[in-house]
Amino acid sequence: MSLKLVDRMAKIVSVYLIVAALLVTNGLAATPNRKVVIIFADFSERTGLFFVAKDRRFFEEQGLDADLVQVRSGPVGISALAANEAQFYLTSATGASLGAMAGGLDLVYVAGLINKLAGYFVTSQKIRTPEDLKGKTLGVQSIGGGIWMFAQMALDYWGLNAERDQIQMRVIGDQSVLVQALSTGMIDGGVLGFAFSQVAQRNGARLLAELPKLSIPYQGVGLVARRNFVNGSADTVEKMFRAVIRTNQFIQDKNNQQAVVRSLRKWLRLAPNEGEEHLYERMRLLYDRRISPTREGIQNALRVLSKADAKFSKLKVEDLIDDRIARKLEKEGY
Numbered sequence: 001m002s003l004k005l006v007d008r009m010a011k012i013v014s015v016y017l018i019v020a021a022l023l024v025t026n027g028l029a030a031t032p033n034r035k036v037v038i039i040f041a042d043f044s045e046r047t048g049l050f051f052v053a054k055d056r057r058f059f060e061e062q063g064l065d066a067d068l069v070q071v072r073s074g075p076v077g078i079s080a081l082a083a084n085e086a087q088f089y090l091t092s093a094t095g096a097s098l099g100a101m102a103g104g105l106d107l108v109y110v111a112g113l114i115n116k117l118a119g120y121f122v123t124s125q126k127i128r129t130p131e132d133l134k135g136k137t138l139g140v141q142s143i144g145g146g147i148w149m150f151a152q153m154a155l156d157y158w159g160l161n162a163e164r165d166q167i168q169m170r171v172i173g174d175q176s177v178l179v180q181a182l183s184t185g186m187i188d189g190g191v192l193g194f195a196f197s198q199v200a201q202r203n204g205a206r207l208l209a210e211l212p213k214l215s216i217p218y219q220g221v222g223l224v225a226r227r228n229f230v231n232g233s234a235d236t237v238e239k240m241f242r243a244v245i246r247t248n249q250f251i252q253d254k255n256n257q258q259a260v261v262r263s264l265r266k267w268l269r270l271a272p273n274e275g276e277e278h279l280y281e282r283m284r285l286l287y288d289r290r291i292s293p294t295r296e297g298i299q300n301a302l303r304v305l306s307k308a309d310a311k312f313s314k315l316k317v318e319d320l321i322d323d324r325i326a327r328k329l330e331k332e333g334y
Contacts, residue, residue, distance in 0.1 A: 044193025095144025
């Protein structure tokens with residue numbers, strides 16, 4: 001075989017190797033991210049961490065193609081999980097989520113992001129003390145939902161009882177609708193997130209209480225998933241947690257204030273003159289550095305719900321939580 005032929009064959013082999021390498025590289029690059037759907041009903045800065053995660057592509061960093069989908073209420077969110085139309089549900093320990101667990105649906109809290117009662121109790125100007133709430137109407141998004149739970153816990157803290165004190169809970173809609181209802185006198189008060197409470201106060205409402213200052217234990221926003229999904233897709237759950245932790249680190253860094261507020265304004269459709277500094281600081285204070293669900297907070301929710309339905313008193317907190325992956329990451333110091 002001549003040297004020219006050998007050289008030519010060597011070049012052909014080299015070309016084939018390069019093409020093969022490119023095909024492998026392109027194949028790896030084209031590997032699709034794991035598709036997940038995250039649903040939420042609480043339309044406020046309490047779910048803002050996920051707005052930031054989506055905008056900053058932190059889900060994609062972990063190999064997740066995540067869609068954020070807002071639903072009208074807790075029961076709609078639970079139905080989506082039950083039908084396997086979503087993998088994660090951002091929700092507080094509400095009558096809808098805990099009720100579904102009591103009904104036998106294999107849901108568990110896998111992470112806790114806000115492990116305290118959060119929100120701002122705003123009212124009309126004629127209400128100056130909690131006692132003035134007697135005989136008044138409070139707006140909620142749904143009976144048994146997060147806003148309803150927040151209001152019930154605040155009333156309980158003040159020694160008030162909705163039935164005894166004739167405090168009506170009226171289903172109005174999400175927080176933007178509650179603000180409108182308060183400004184027109186359709187309702188006398190309600191619990192809002194920081195951003196919408198600021199809008200309400202500019203419209204003439206009074207801030208009756210900052211709920212975080214009351215130190216009421218509660219499982220605020222957490223991640224709920226089906227137990228069989230957690231068992232069969234532990235890697236996906238861990239990637240979700242890593243994206244959540246990465247986003248919280250981003251939010252806590254003061255240098256990222258403008259980016260965080262920009263996401264909140266976009267998703268919540270807030271006016272440009274919304275108080276940036278106050279909004280950002282409230283956002284930073286919401287989220288815990290730990291991501292395990294709070295057992296004490298869930299127990300407190302069960303206590304409140306048990307007053308309305310005895311089935312909640314039969315639930316055990318340990319049966320409602322699967323924090324194996326959260327504790328694993330915490331142990332690793334991630």
